[in-house]
Amino acid sequence: MAAIMIQGCGSDVGKSLLVAGLCRLFANRGLVVRPFKPQNMSNNAAVTPDGGEIGRSTALQALACRTPPTVDMNPVLLKPQSDIGAQLIVRGRRQGVMQASAHGRDKRELLQIAVESFRQLQSEAQLVVVEGAGSPAETNLRTHDIANMGFAHAADVPVVLVGDIDRGHVIASLVGAHAVLDDMDRARIRGFIINKFRGDARLFDDGLQTIESRTGWQRLGVVPWLHEAGALPAEDAMQLDQSLAASSGTSPGRRVRIAIPRLPHIANFDDFDPLRTEPDVELMFVPPGKPLPLDASLIILPGSKATIADLEFFRSQGWDIDLLAHVRRGGRVLGICAGYQMLGHEVSDPERIEGHQASARGLGLLDITTTMTGNKQLRAITGVDTATGSPIAGYEMHLGVSTGPATSRPFIRFANGATDGALSPDGLIGGCHIHGLFHTPTFRAAFLSLLGATSNNEDYSYRVERSLDAVAASLEQALDVDRIASIAKLTL
Incomplete structure (x- = not known):
């Protein structure tokens, strides 16, 4: 079956978006398309219908293909939880921790798993669009690589290399990659x-000619800056930082300000994307070194891949003092997943699952305690928000069990009658383990009304769909699609 792999001259050159756009482009032409990423490193993840987890970008690409995500689409996922280690997810299931030092070790078993998953996708699709990670020019990682050329050779997939002209030196990036790759890898592109x-x-015509003459690779197009991609979730926190820098400052005329501390290991921050589109809301991620704003109507503690470490970081920034001052003024607080766990009296990790520290004192705003366990909860859920009675839909993706008197006032009641989360007696402080709450228009509207804001009631999924179609349309114009199809051995 036809396949093509999109690799890049570095991280954040736009591989994920190009793969999503190509998936939608070929799906719009009536083809059965599947996305694939052999190895990803990201704390932004999604739950698959069968109860596994994969990278968020791959789940978006599945949406672009108009197919449900599966664990075979991203068989190896690394979720950084410290500077020296990452949680290892294999075919959707937690397999322990991979230390940074292990990246240079033999990964033949993981490569075999990746190739098997890829073959499964090939068996059900007319085209598989594969995304690499980082850059194949990182030759120090080549020996045990499974994310780029190691996979491309094992699965016999042709490669297209992407250069980011916005960051500069794009000619040097592409020509330099050609120079450092060995003959086999060079020929694969x-x-x-x-x-x-x-x-x-x-x-840039002269630049294209220079690259072609020095590499022998054929030009496939120049893609413009895709402003229409703004509604699509970011792949990692680096993109989050860039978007924050571009949107810093106040937004006059907006009724409420919602502040989110930018934790080092922040996870699944696309939870809050729908709030960006609300006309009454100014959403701000507060960077380290800055106080939580005095005039915030709501402070949200987001998810984290390293709960105890980020709780300690929260205190080191003085944000605990800011948060207590906010509560004394009658401000609302919402904790999502790890953020909910931080709001309790203590977070304990006796098995050192997330790091070296066994426990940490919580923020003491909810009467709960949390104990980390090796059993990871992964599932899609439906239910109601008990504060407003609004229906909600979302997903659980967390380690740890939270118990205590406050859970008798649950934040969420599931469709099967079970509950999750907790509320303070006055209802101003609450939290739960559920991601994706604000993507449900009814909940978002009801919750914003508690803050004095009026929602646009938009179904954010429609905005995402429109963005995918717009990106695909732009790629139709910018790329030589017939030549790309030929490289993939696809007959249009």
């Missing part, structure tokens, strides 16, 4: 794409 171009692409 069949063409290149220039991404994130601003202005008239014809001005």
Whole structure:
């Protein structure tokens, strides 16, 4: 079956978005398409219908293909939880921790798993669009690579290399990659794409000629800066930082300010994307070194891949003092997943699952305690928000069990009658383990009304769908689609 792999000259060159756009482009042409990423490293993850987890970007690409996500689409996922280690997820299930030092070790078993998953997708699709990770030019990682050329050779997939012109030195990036790759890897690359171009692409014709003459790779197009991608979830926190820098400052005329501390191991921050589109809401992620704003109507403690470490970081920034001052003024607080656990009296990790520290004192705003266990909860849920009675839909993705008197006032009641989360007696402080709450329009509208804001009642999923179609349309114009199909051995 046809397949093509999109690799990049580095991280954040736009591989994930290009793969999503190509998936939607070919799906719109009536093809059965599947996305695939052999190995990903991200704390933004999604739950699959069969109760596994994969990278959020791959789940978005599945949506672009108009198919449910499966664990075979991203068989190896690394979720960083410290500077030296990451949680290892294999075919959707937690397999322990991989230390940073292990990245240079033999990964033949993981490569075999990746190839098996890829073959499964090939058996059900007319085209598989594969995404690499980082850059194949990181030759120090080549020996045990399973994310780029190691996989491409094992699965016999042709490669297209992407360069990001927005960050500069794109000619050097592509020509330099050609220079450092060995002959086999160099021959695996069949063409290149220039991404994130601003202005008239014809001005780069000489640059394209230089790259072609020095590499022998064929040009496949110059992709403009895709403003229409703004509604799509970011892949990692680096993109979050960039978006925050671009949108810093106040938003006059908005009724409420919602502040979220930017934790080092923040996870699943796309939970809050729908709030960005609300006309009455100014959403701000507070960077380290800055206080939580005095005039916030709501402070949200987000999910985290390292609950205790981020709780200690929260205190080191003085944010615990800011949060207590906010509560004394009658402000609302919402904790999501790890953020909910931080609101209790204590978080304990006796098995050192998330790090070296066995326990940490919580913020003491909810009468609960949390104990980390090796059993990871992964499932989609439906239910109601007990504070407003609004229906909700979302998913659980967490370690740890939270218990205590406050859970007798649950935040969420599931459709099967079970409950999750807790509320303070006055209802101003609450939390739960459920991700995706604000993607449910009814909940978002009801919750914002508690803050004095009026929701636009938009179903955010429609905005995402429109963005995917717009990106696909832009790629139709910018890329030589017939040549890409030929490289993939696809008959249109």
